[in-house]
Amino acid sequence: MLQQTVGRMAGRMMAVMLALCCVAGAARAAAAPQIMTTIGGERPLRLQNLDIDGSVSGGMALTRVRMVFFNPNQRALEGRLQFPLLPGQRITAFALDVEGQLRPAVPVEKAKGRQIVEQLERRRVDPALLEQTQGNNFQLRVYPIAAQGTRTVELTYAEPLEREGANWAYRLPLAYGEVARGLNLRLQLNGADAAPQASGTLAELAFARRAGGYEAQIVKEHVSLDGTLKLLLPASAAPRSFVQQFDGATYFMAEVPLPPLPPAASRGARVLPKVVGLLWDSSGSGANRANAAELVELERYFKALGNGEVRLRWDRSYPKDFFYQPPPKGGVANEPSDGMPPPPPPRPLAHPVPMPAPIMAPSWQREKVIVAGSRVAQGDLAYGALAPAGPAGPAAESAVVAATNVLQRAESKSSTPGTGEIGVSLQKWRADAPYIARLQAAGTDRLYAIYLDERPSYTNSSAFFLDVADLLFERGQRELALRVLSNLAEMDLENRQVLRILGYRLMQAGAPELAIGVFEKVRELAEEEPQSFRDLGLAHAAADHPQQAVDQLYEVVLRPWDQRFAEIELIALAEMNAIVANAPRKAALDTSRIDPRLLKNMPLDLRAVLSWDADNSDMDLWVTDPNGERCFYGKRFSYQGGRMSLDFTGGYGPEEFSLRHAKPGKYRIEANFYGSTQQLVAAATTLQLRLSSGFGSGAAQDKLITLRLKGRGETVLVGEFEVKPK
Structure with missing residues (x-):
């Protein structure tokens, strides 16, 4: 049975x-998947040459892998190398070719490494970033790979070998796929008394006796690789020691065999x-x-x-x-x-070391990454930590002064909005992807099954999961829609852009408790971006956690940010004050750490806020009032008092339109894709719009919508405010 x-x-x-x-x-x-991927290339990047050197000393192994990638396209691309390692294997060195020469990288803290790389990219310097994502998987970003050009990447990893009976087991992953020009594999077994037993991929390796051990080499042209090469090396029954010089230091390792365990029969079988x-x-x-x-x-x-x-x-x-x-x-x-x-x-x-380590030295912690760049002085890599939040310091005081000036200007006007009833309507947005027609034609009882059938073709498309979730929400299948959205959490580990999309869509679905965990991860990944704190604060506010919301938004107000995030603190300040002013008395908010000059609510009749997921991109918010006057980055103030925030040209937003007193009529809200300087070409940019009536008052109403823009110049109507006469 x-x-x-x-x-x-x-x-x-x-x-x-x-x-x-x-x-x-x-x-x-x-067949092994492609290890170097890119988005937007007409043809995939090719692995042109593969050079592998392996060295085994007793129970330790050091392997160096050099890969040459070729870009067959007619434009430069960014490549992403996915490099999974076996358990126990640890990266100890990384190098990238810069101006024709391999340049070794230096280890830095993971978060700072990514910040350095993105800053250099905005300065048009060509860096590379190797970071550990989850488990024992490594991801490498390389830009640029010139049109019809090559880039060389070299990785070195060390590992303690496992025992299999009386043998050490050395495993060499070979899932590299097609190697266009050729493979050169060399293995050296130091101190080996006998040739190893080879199995798996390239098991035809022939080992020859050399001074101090055994060696083997194999050279192949245009080879397709998959699987793993496994070597079983007889372990010495006597104690041995190994010594190695590296970077002026001496490392040693001693191996002392332990007596074998008693036979299983004498120990008794496990019940x-x-x-x-x-x-x-x-x-x-x-x-x-x-x-x-x-x-x-x-x-x-x-x-x-x-x-x-x-x-x-x-x-x-x-x-x-x-x-x-x-x-x-x-x-x-x-x-x-x-x-x-x-x-x-x-x-x-193991414990970190300051430089790439030899075979016997420990590797750095998981929170470390390695950065290589070109034409960058060592000083560029000495990137300082963020200043602690708090009123002390010139940056914080400057923020307070700027915000106080805005509050004083707002106070000089009438204190309370007074308008008739305000309605908010969202324009229904629908994608035009190939799968949409089939999904729409399916009955509610078949929709999820059709999705499962289509999913294998779109596992790397965030748009696919967003579109399916939208349809499921429309059909009243909320739990299934949330389940589909959860795919975004595992699409590209530690990709803050994808996680932001997930968080925004969870907020739109009325699931802020779920969004909080996502935005906490984003804040961990990108603490240098004010949006990380703002998004988390708004999620806490939606989940009725006013204290946590105020604390996160106040971080945006006071911390020093990069100049490309100019005036985001003013937007967060308005949101923080709206939460403080309307928090229930039982919440007993603690605002003692907030400068009292900043505690002033600014209620509005109408408010529209645009955010997006793509860095180095410029999206624009357009608002057209009943007079036909458009408020946008080129005309930031309207005749009736509308105000558009500063233009965000460096990514993420937000851009905010605010109107204190709204005259009767309809207000059109549009989003425009102005341009992008992203080096990684994306299929589309995901936007979130929050439309609010009665902002800052007890009668405030919010509506959120998520949509996508595909390319420069595209404009979509997002929704309308309709203000009725009193």
Whole structure:
């Protein structure tokens, strides 16, 4: 009966998937994916040459991988290299070719490394950033890869080898796909007494005796690589020591074999339990796992178990603690698929070292990254930390003075808006992607099934998941819509732009508690951007957490920001005061740390705020009043008192239109894609518009909409305010 149950379970759980990593007993995976990707290129980047040097000394190994990538397109592109490592492998060095020579990188704190790279990119300097994302996966950003040109990347990683019986096991991942010109692989086994046993990819390697060990080399032209090369090296039964000189320091390692464990028979066989709990993670992140191999392992275990009870939990909402900690009251539900139980948390890494380490030295912590740039003096990399928030310091005082001036100008006008009833309507927005017609034609009961059928073709498209979620919300399928949105959390790990899209759409869906956890992750990733604090503050406000909202928005008011975020503190100040003025008395807000000069509410009849997800992009907010007068970046003040905030040309926004007294009539709200200087060409930019009537008063009403603009010059009508006469 148990075997029948397992058979039914296997039938329900089986899906066609690609294996991303090696699992014991797995069938041979499909063709290896492209490791260097880009967006917007007509043809994919090609791996032109692959040069691998491996050195094994006792139970330690050091591997250097040099890759030459070719851009066959007619324009320069940014490339993103996804470089997964096996458990225990640690990056110790990274170099990038700059003006024809490999330039070694230096390790810096992860957040600061990304800030440095983005600042250099805005200055048109060509840096590279290697960072660890989640688990043991590394991502490398390289710009530019010139049209019809090449870039060379060199990575070095070290690892302690695992024992398999009397042998050390060395594994070399080779899932590089097509290598256009050729492969050059060299392996050196220091101190080896016998040739190793080779299996897997390139197992035809022939090892020859050399002084102090064994060596092998293989050269191939136009080769397709996949899988892993495995070497079993006889371990020495006697103690050994190894010494290495590196950067003026001497490192040593001693290996002392331990006596073998007693035979399993003498220890006694482990008694298998008769009740087994099986948690099956059916989220979308499991779609690339070796599902068939997992079922084989389960079948083996159940056969050994014999008769017993299996309690299966098909879990679609297991909290992914390896991605981010969900808020206390819940987290984003994960997308169903045939997956596998969650992995254990990653093992902590060794202590950091100031420079790329040799084979015997430890690697830096997970929070470190390595940055390489061109024409950059060492001083450029000494990037200072953000100043602590607080009233002390010239930057904070300057912000207070500027904000006070705005408040005084507002006080000089009539104190309370007085208008008739205000209606807010949103223009229905619909994408024109190929899958839309099929999804729209499906009945409500079939919509989710059609989505699952289309999903494999759009797993890397945030637009696809947003469009499907919109349709599900329209059909009243809220839980399914939230589940579909959760795919964005795992699309591109640690991509703050994608996470912002997810947070904005959760806010639009009336799920601020879920958005809080997402925006907390964004703040962790991008503390140098004021939008990270503002978005989190507004999410707390929507979730009725006024104290947390005020605290986050006040950070925007006082912290020193890059000049490209000019006057964002004024927008956050207005939002903070609106929350303070309308917080329920029982909330007992603590505003003692706020400069009293800044505590002044500024109610408005109409307010429109535009934000977007793309850095280095310029979106514009247009508002046309009943007189036909358009307020925008080129005409920031209207005849009847409308005001447009400063033009945001460097990414994210917000841009704000405010009107204290609105005359009767209709006000058209439009969004325009002015331009972009992004180096990574994106398919579309996602915008969020918040339209508010009665802002800052107890009768305030907000409506949010998320939409996308595809290219420069595109303009869309977002919605309208209709002000009725008294």
